[in-house]
Amino acid sequence: MAGHQNRTVAVSAPGKVLLAGGYLVLDRQHTGLVLGLSARINIVGSGIETSEGVQLNEIVVESPQFLEAQWRYGYHLAPHGGGIKVTQLQVGDKISANSFVETTLSYVLSYIDHMTTKSAAHGKISSVRLVILADNDYYSPSARADPRPGRFAKFSVPLSGANKTGLGSSAALVTALTAALLGYYLSRESFDMATADGKRTLHNLAQAAHCAAQGKVGSGFDVAAAVYGSCTYRRFSPEILQGLPAPGSPGFGERLAAVVNGPTPAWDVEVRTDGLRVPKGLALRMCDVDCGSQTVGMVKKVLSWRSEDPQRSKELWDHLQRKNDSLAATLRDGKLDALPTAILAVRELVRDMSKSSKVPIEPESQTELLDAVSAVEGVYGGVVPGAGGFDALALLMRDDEETKRRVESRLAEWSREKGSVVRLLEVVGEMEGVREEQLDIYSGWL
Ligand SMILES: Nc1ncnc2c1ncn2[C@@H]1O[C@H](COP(=O)(O)OP(=O)(O)O)[C@@H](O)[C@H]1O
Numbered sequence: 001m002a003g004h005q006n007r008t009v010a011v012s013a014p015g016k017v018l019l020a021g022g023y024l025v026l027d028r029q030h031t032g033l034v035l036g037l038s039a040r041i042n043i044v045g046s047g048i049e050t051s052e053g054v055q056l057n058e059i060v061v062e063s064p065q066f067l068e069a070q071w072r073y074g075y076h077l078a079p080h081g082g083g084i085k086v087t088q089l090q091v092g093d094k095i096s097a098n099s100f101v102e103t104t105l106s107y108v109l110s111y112i113d114h115m116t117t118k119s120a121a122h123g124k125i126s127s128v129r130l131v132i133l134a135d136n137d138y139y140s141p142s143a144r145a146d147p148r149p150g151r152f153a154k155f156s157v158p159l160s161g162a163n164k165t166g167l168g169s170s171a172a173l174v175t176a177l178t179a180a181l182l183g184y185y186l187s188r189e190s191f192d193m194a195t196a197d198g199k200r201t202l203h204n205l206a207q208a209a210h211c212a213a214q215g216k217v218g219s220g221f222d223v224a225a226a227v228y229g230s231c232t233y234r235r236f237s238p239e240i241l242q243g244l245p246a247p248g249s250p251g252f253g254e255r256l257a258a259v260v261n262g263p264t265p266a267w268d269v270e271v272r273t274d275g276l277r278v279p280k281g282l283a284l285r286m287c288d289v290d291c292g293s294q295t296v297g298m299v300k301k302v303l304s305w306r307s308e309d310p311q312r313s314k315e316l317w318d319h320l321q322r323k324n325d326s327l328a329a330t331l332r333d334g335k336l337d338a339l340p341t342a343i344l345a346v347r348e349l350v351r352d353m354s355k356s357s358k359v360p361i362e363p364e365s366q367t368e369l370l371d372a373v374s375a376v377e378g379v380y381g382g383v384v385p386g387a388g389g390f391d392a393l394a395l396l397m398r399d400d401e402e403t404k405r406r407v408e409s410r411l412a413e414w415s416r417e418k419g420s421v422v423r424l425l426e427v428v429g430e431m432e433g434v435r436e437e438q439l440d441i442y443s444g445w446l
């Protein structure tokens with residue numbers, strides 16, 4: 001560990017879109033088609049300067065794009081192998097929690113502490129400052145301080161006041177923060193995110209921290225996208241994470257390390273990065289639909305339909321899985337002519353699932369909008385991604401300016417007619433997962 005703590009580490013991890021396989025991917029029998037996005041969460045970690053003889057035990061995390069977005073933590077080694085216990089410190093008169101940051105710090109520092117037990121540096125985690133910078137498409141532009149920002153916009157609100165566009169900020173944040181901390185405190189021989197082993201450690205640890213912070217075990221496709229980028233994803237068995245004690249309680253460090261470093265058969269996740277790709281000439285683009293409709297408890301409702309009608313739902317899911325697989329194959333083989341039919345086949349079965357489960361996965365308003373945009377020259381089609389609902393679309397279209405302009409003008413027309421604002425985001429589908437960055441892209445922010 002020693003010798004690395006004065007280094008500055010910069011890491012970024014991409015957001016995600018689940019193009020096909022919503023709900024199915026919760027079940028290990030099925031897989032999801034996951035695309036990484038060009039919108040990234042960046043973390044820069046560097047040492048905190050202290051005057052000679054002064055010892056600090058502080059971790060400072062900041063999100064300088066937002067107001068009141070600084071979180072300070074003290075930390076100590078918990079007794080009986082409880083790992084590193086992190087406690088938020090008061091800054092000024094306000095204290096706002098950030099459970100994703102706090103949980104990730106306690107998980108990752110406990111893991112690092114355990115992995116360095118035998119080294120002289122054990123128990124000597126030094127202070128660090130971590131700066132978070134998120135690409136603009138993660139949040140709606142309405143609260144921007146400058147309407148024409150550079151790479152990273154400044155907002156005139158706290159983080160809680162920014163409207164998210166649903167690109168998976170928490171998974172990208174947890175993954176980038178985990179990678180930054182591992183890279184900062186461990187030697188390159190112990191952790192290198194460019195290697196398969198490094199990615200495996202990062203994936204397992206980030207899944208554990210993200211699940212704990214979320215308070216539930218989802219399919220984890222968002223963390224997989226943040227680590228590996230675009231892929232086909234078969235989830236890990238949720239039992240892997242069961243029974244982990246809480247950070248600070250006896251044995252936490254050792255149990256966490258055993259889970260994270262656990263043998264591959266236990267970690268039965270399957271990530272195929274050659275399973276899905278966006279062929280040359282094609283772009284995946286996202287639309288943000290601002291409609292005010294809320295969709296709560298969709299996962300619960302779909303799963304209860306599944307248990308109430310096991311036979312029919314199984315047939316439907318098996319059928320849908322085959323259509324999802326064909327869509328992946330069509331993209332992989334670059335057969336653009338076959339794309340519209342492959343997309344429509346998926347949508348048809350998703351609407352069947354919508355109808356049977358009475359959940360608005362592809363609600364009527366989205367069917368209309370998708371059909372309208374799919375009719376624009378250069379658009380191959382689109383889906384309601386992830387869990388579905390009213391607030392987003394993913395489009396597959398020709399990767400050129402003219403198509404983009406035609407789509408934008410069709411969406412503007414739609415917004416005027418229907419009174420719901422639909423906006424094409426700048427973000428595009430991208431293959432690459434987590435990566436190290438050069439510091440110059442952050443100039444002015446550090
Ligand atoms: N730029 C950021 N800086 C600090 N924390 C962030 C940032 N973006 C997201 N987060 C964390 O992620 C949480 C949002 O996660 P969540 O509600 O799951 O949204 P998403 O669907 O985008 O993952 C925030 O409450 C915060 O804890």
Ligand SMILES: C[C@@](O)(CCOP(=O)(O)OP(=O)(O)O)CC(=O)O
Nearest residue numbers: 022023025166218219220386387388
């Ligand atoms: C239903 C799901 O299979 C997909 C949900 O995908 P979304 O992309 O809609 O999810 P969030 O943005 O994280 O809320 C649940 C899961 O896989 O965990």
